[in-house]
Amino acid sequence: xxxxxxxxxxxxxxxxxxxxxxxxxxxxxxxxxxxxxxxxxxxxxxxxxxxxxxxxxxxxxxxxxxxxxxxxxxxxxxxxxxxxxxxxxxxxxxxxxxxxxxxxxxxxxxxxxxxxxxxxxxxxxxxxxxxxxxxxxxxxxxxxxxxxxxxxxxxxxxxxxxxxxxxxxxxxxxxxxxxxxxxxxxxxxxxxxxxxxxxxxxxxxxxxxxxxxxxxxxxxxxxxxxxxxxxxxxxxxxxxxxxxxxxxxxxxxxxxxxxxxxxxxxxxxxxxxxxxxxxxxxxxxxxxxxxxxxxxxxxxxxxxxxxxxxxxxxxxxxxxxxxxxxxxxxxxxxxxxxxxxxxxxxxxxxxxxxxxxxxxxxxxxx
Amino acid sequence: xxxxxxxxxxxxxxxxxxxxxxxxxxxxxxxxxxxxxxxxxxxxxxxxxxxxxxxxxxxxxxxxxxxxxxxxxxxxxxxxxxxxxxxxxxxxxxxxxxxxxxxxxxxxxxxxxxxxxxxxxxxxxxxxxxxxxxxxxxxxxxxxxxxxxxxxxxxxxxxxxxxxxxxxxxxxxxxxxxxxxxxxxxxxxxxxxxxxxxxxxxxxxxxxxxxxxxxxxxxxxxxxxxxxxxxxxxxxxxxxxxxxxxxxxxxxxxxxxxxxxxxxxxxxxxxxxxxxxxxxxxxxxxxxxxxxxxxxxxxxxxxxxxxxxxxxxxxxxxxxxxxxxxxxxxxxxxxxxxxxxxxxxxxxxxxxxxxxxxxxxxxxxxxxxxxxxxxxxxxxxxxxxxxxxxxxxxxxxxxxxxxxxxxxxxxxxxxxxxxxxxxxxxxxxxxxxxxxxxxxxxxxxxxxxxxxxxxxxxxxxxxxxxxxxxxxxxxxxxxxxxxxxxxxxxxxxxxxxxxxxxxxxxxxxxxx
Ligand code: SF4
Ligand code: SF4
Numbered sequence: 007x008x009x010x011x012x013x014x015x016x017x018x019x020x021x022x023x024x025x026x027x028x029x030x031x032x033x034x035x036x037x038x039x040x041x042x043x044x045x046x047x048x049x050x051x052x053x054x055x056x057x058x059x060x061x062x063x064x065x066x067x068x069x070x071x072x073x074x075x076x077x078x079x080x081x082x083x084x085x086x087x088x089x090x091x092x093x094x095x096x097x098x099x100x101x102x103x104x105x106x107x108x109x110x111x112x113x114x115x116x117x118x119x120x121x122x123x124x125x126x127x128x129x130x131x132x133x134x135x136x137x138x139x140x141x142x143x144x145x146x147x148x149x150x151x152x153x154x155x156x157x158x159x160x161x162x163x164x165x166x167x168x169x170x171x172x173x174x175x176x177x178x179x180x181x182x183x184x185x186x187x188x189x190x191x192x193x194x195x196x197x198x199x200x201x202x203x204x205x206x207x208x209x210x211x212x213x214x215x216x217x218x219x220x221x222x223x224x225x226x227x228x229x230x231x232x233x234x235x236x237x238x239x240x241x242x243x244x245x246x247x248x249x250x251x252x253x254x255x256x257x258x259x260x261x262x263x264x265x266x267x268x269x270x271x272x273x274x275x276x277x278x279x280x281x282x283x284x285x286x287x288x289x290x291x292x293x294x295x296x297x298x299x300x301x302x303x304x305x306x307x308x309x310x311x312x313x314x315x316x317x318x319x320x321x322x323x324x325x326x327x328x329x330x331x332x333x334x335x336x337x338x339x340x341x342x343x344x345x346x347x348x349x350x351x352x353x354x355x356x357x358x359x360x361x362x363x364x365x366x367x368x369x370x371x372x
Numbered sequence: 373x374x375x376x377x378x379x380x381x382x383x384x385x386x387x388x389x390x391x392x393x394x395x396x397x398x399x400x401x402x403x404x405x406x407x408x409x410x411x412x413x414x415x416x417x418x419x420x421x422x423x424x425x426x427x428x429x430x431x432x433x434x435x436x437x438x439x440x441x442x443x444x445x446x447x448x449x450x451x452x453x454x455x456x457x458x459x460x461x462x463x464x465x466x467x468x469x470x471x472x473x474x475x476x477x478x479x480x481x482x483x484x485x486x487x488x489x490x491x492x493x494x495x496x497x498x499x500x501x502x503x504x505x506x507x508x509x510x511x512x513x514x515x516x517x518x519x520x521x522x523x524x525x526x527x528x529x530x531x532x533x534x535x536x537x538x539x540x541x542x543x544x545x546x547x548x549x550x551x552x553x554x555x556x557x558x559x560x561x562x563x564x565x566x567x568x569x570x571x572x573x574x575x576x577x578x579x580x581x582x583x584x585x586x587x588x589x590x591x592x593x594x595x596x597x598x599x600x601x602x603x604x605x606x607x608x609x610x611x612x613x614x615x616x617x618x619x620x621x622x623x624x625x626x627x628x629x630x631x632x633x634x635x636x637x638x639x640x641x642x643x644x645x646x647x648x649x650x651x652x653x654x655x656x657x658x659x660x661x662x663x664x665x666x667x668x669x670x671x672x673x674x675x676x677x678x679x680x681x682x683x684x685x686x687x688x689x690x691x692x693x694x695x696x697x698x699x700x701x702x703x704x705x706x707x708x709x710x711x712x713x714x715x716x717x718x719x720x721x722x723x724x725x726x727x728x729x730x731x732x733x734x735x736x737x738x739x740x741x742x743x744x745x746x747x748x749x750x751x752x753x754x755x756x757x758x759x760x761x762x763x764x765x766x767x768x769x770x771x772x773x774x775x776x777x778x779x780x781x782x783x784x785x786x787x788x789x790x791x792x793x794x795x796x797x798x799x800x801x802x803x804x805x806x807x808x809x810x811x812x813x814x815x816x817x818x819x820x821x822x823x824x825x826x827x828x829x830x831x832x833x834x835x836x837x838x839x840x841x842x843x844x845x846x847x848x849x850x851x852x853x854x855x856x857x858x859x860x861x862x863x864x865x866x867x868x869x870x871x872x873x874x875x876x877x878x879x880x881x882x883x884x
Contacts, residue, residue: 208504210850213778213862221751246526252536261513275529275538281519281545282527284855285757290504291850309512309852311505 017194017206018045019314019327021177021295021302022335023353026321029057032168034335035176039159041334042180042327045206049106050181050193051162052154054145054202055173056299063149065092065115066127066199071191072110073140081112081134081141088130089116097153103165105157109190111144111166113151124199124244129223131198136225142191147200150299154179154193162193174355177297179204196236200298203239205232206327207292207312218285232294238286239296250303250350256283258308258348295325301354310347317342323353385469387462388427391450398444399423405436405445410806410818433799435808467729478730481802481812483629483723483765483788486733491740491873492772496882498863500850507852509843515853516839518783520620521545521689522713523757543713544689546619549578550839551777551854554831555718555764555787556602556624556693558584560637560646560658561725561802563819565827566794566811571595572824573831580619582785585609585635585660587649593617600691603680605634606660608650612683620714621680622691623673625664628722628739628765629732631695634660636726641805641814674710681711689713691762696720696742697735701749707759708750714760716785717742722765723787725812726803739765740779744877747780747859756780756859770841779877780859793834794827 020038024030035053039046059067068085072078085091097111118126131143145152150173153166159180163169179194195202209215209231216234224237235257242253256279265276280287291311295304304325306314317324317332317339324332329342345351392413401423406414411429414436416422430447437445453462467478500506507514522543530537554574559567561584574581575598582600587609596617603610604624615621626632637646637658647654667673677690684690691714692707694700704715719739724732743763750756763776764785773784792798795809802812810821846852849863857863865882866874874881 208850210500210504211856211860213860214856214858217751217859217861218756221754221756248527248529249531252529262515262517263513275536278527278538278540278542280855281542282524282540284519284523284853285858287853287856289851289853289856290500309507 017050017182017204017327018042018180018331019178019204019206019293019295019304019325020331021175021204021297021304021325021353023175023297023302023323023355024321025323025353025356027057027174027355027357028321029172029174031172032163032176035178036160036163036168037335038326038331039178039180041331043158045182045327046158046180047182048158048161049156049183050154051157051159051179052152052181052193052195052204053159053163053166053168053176053178054150054152054195054197054204054297055168055171056150056175056200056297057173058151058171059115059149062093062115065117066146066148067151068114068116068131068143069097069145069151069153070112070114070134071142071144072112075110077138077140078110078112080138084130084134084138085114085116089114089118091116098167098170099165100167103157104161105155105165108155108165128198128240132223132225144191145197145202147197147202147299150200150202152195152197152202154195155190156193175297175302177202177204177295177302194232195297196232198236198240199244201236201240201244202297203232203236203294205235205292205294207307208290209234209288209292210290211288214285215288235288235292235294235296238288242283242286243298250301250352252279254303254305254348254350255279256286257288258305259287260308260348293327300358301352303350303352304345305350306345306347308348314351315342315344316351316353325351325353382473384428384473386428386466386473387452388430388450389466390427390430390432390447392425392427392430393446393448394423394425395444395446398442400442400444402441404439404441408435408439408808410808410813410815431799431801432797433801433808434797477728479726479803480729480732480800481723481725481727481804482798482800483721484733484736485798485800488720488738490766491738491869491877492766492768492775494867494869494873495740495775495864495877495879496867497771497774497778497845497849498865499848504850506850507847509840509847512847513852514843514847516550516842518548518551518854519545520548520714520760520762520782522759525757544687546580546689547578548580548783550835550842551781551783552773552835552838553579553600553762553783553785554581554790555723555785556582556584556600556622556627557725557787557791558586558602558608558635558637559589559649560584560586560641560814561635562812563807563810563814563822564589564645565819565822565824566791568592569794569822569824569827569831570790571598572828573835574598576828576832577835579835582622583609585624586637586646586658587651588614588617589645589649602693603676604660605662605664606658608652608658608660611651615680615684615688618684618688620689620691621684622693622714622716623664623676623680623712624693625667625673626693626695626697626718627724627727628695628718628720628736629724630727631697631731631735632662633727633731634662636660638726638803638805643814646814670706670710673707677711689760691716693718693764695722695735696737696739696765698737700737700742701745704746704759704761705749705753705755708755712759714762715746716762716764717746718785719763719765723791724802739763739776741873741876743776743779743781748878751859770838771845773838774842774845774857775864777854777857778860778863779879780861782858789834790831793830794822
């Protein structure tokens, strides 16, 4: 295995959540992305929206990209075999939109046969992505979906008729790849189950991270290092149940010098994390926004080589590559905060802020 | 010099290996060369007031050339040669003649010097440009700290009332400040002073030295926390304290220079202090059996691994060192499953104090390919983090080490480079017990030439220089912690390699 070609890029990121859970349209996220036009070059844009399929909220919503119409047969027979498909439809698009060679998108609301759960869905998604040529599952969560492609974000939004959806949380991405794969699957966000990741940067530890994740059953097929982020987060948060505050210290751990100055208890924990999760240290310049139902967080690399800022206004919580983009959609802010390298900024639904989640953040990670 | 031979004596047909040239205009007849050469090449003829040289004995160690106060000496490969023949090289003809005269197995020291492809020289490194800023190690932290030992798949925490507690108990891990350790070189094979220099340097720099299979003298046990102590087939110098003072216990199965062959310390080298450390009678040959006679299978190995863990109260990682042979990947996987915490693999270019030349030069595979295939195999089986992988045999500079780590090693053992730092010139005469540099000898006159204070300083300088260079290379790649290089084959590209070689190394060709 000599590995895939990796795509290099730099990007603009934005995320917004209404912490009360009210749903709203795509206006803010699209405006914010437009404001950061210089951060993209029209070769990739995309969105993830949460809370958009209340009618099918108990079913996995598979957004499937089909490079040729013929491959749909294979996808559907695979799905029929492994899932109960309750609804299947082509994702409505606007053929007038200014986008580059759009493929066809279908969405399927499915339930695994025999009460299988998340791991089963992940493995079937991997199977489609690696085994069915020309078909890619671009999102697979419940009550959420990813819309992405080759074009500026506002054009992608127009293509997918995004203004017709309403969600309580949106994230957006504008991309500036240094080469031109012109491949829709390579746009952000990356998603697995209800986890979505948008990423700005280039991971210099890519090879290390990728090979570790392969050992854990994640195969990077989408030709970009952002995938590594998505899988790392899935492994640590979903499979191993670690809270964001700890995951942040795995992806962007403090320097040994800093650890050396900590009290004994913290020293022990941070050392254990670095020893155990060394292959998941994400090195190089990066900022990510990770979203899943109920919460999203932004974090930048340990020496803060890429920008990130957060803002709050009432129930709204924003995180973005630039403060200007936040101000463009919400001029008056209650609070603006720029985190340190490796320090996560978190926006959660109020109902999620309750006891159990708060207890997962100890003083060590405060 | 003898000109007349008795009937049964044979006249030697050998050519000298080195030419000893003495520039008469410089030589002041101080006789320094005579005193420096343990092989007895130089002599002074009072009658004619001239310095003479018996070239047949010269091994080209360059001691005399370095020490000559007037730099009057030039020692170089002897120009006299046979008719050029691509098949029958000078070395082949000479070796054959030597055997016709002696009837013996040819012994040698150091590592294989044959021109098998050196993959390091066909691999180039990456650097950050534009999309990824390079990091300046002179201005920003650059971390080489490495942990050797088994790692968990995941950590468990408890979160009680806002208090985070680590529930998982880590396996024993040993912290080193640079991913460079000193290879196994036993007291016996090398001099006391050389051995002590390695121990001092490891302790000063925060890394490890390896006792080899010759035990650890009582008064050096204070260096135990920087020691990897070996348990080899001869069990020399093994006692409970030996294991318990150490950082790591290593079971030696094989050595890159002589896979399948045990150690051999000739009786002449078994002096009183060595006999005490090894716990064998003075003057007897210390012969380690080729196999460990309690290990005829992987289950037996597992038994010994756990016996050593018991003996050390499960507080120390246990390493298993093997030579890289054809199916090294499968063997390594077995070792990981047998319970080892560290696997050390030693490539065909690994050094030795004494080995049959025919074995040294023909058995084993290059370490580059072995690292790649072992790492890949362990990953495919999902057990890579159950062991640390230490590579040995064939590192010549810090770039080789960076490439080894990017291929998948956690750290490297360096033997030959450490010897060269102390003065070795690779004359390959370690097995003779005469080492003009005081390294590979038990002759008190010779070994006192090596001052541990100075030699350890040279070793520390080497570690420092290479570590700094590694930091430079990491920074150039936009990486600030060594763990982000480990197994990061994206950082490597092959030049001038065939498809199968790229495949085994798991790297792309340059330009790909
Ligand atoms: S050491 Fe140099 S100067 Fe002294 S006797 Fe030997 S060759 Fe002559
Ligand atoms: S063996 Fe070494 S010291 Fe002796 S003559 Fe040759 S080079 Fe000089």
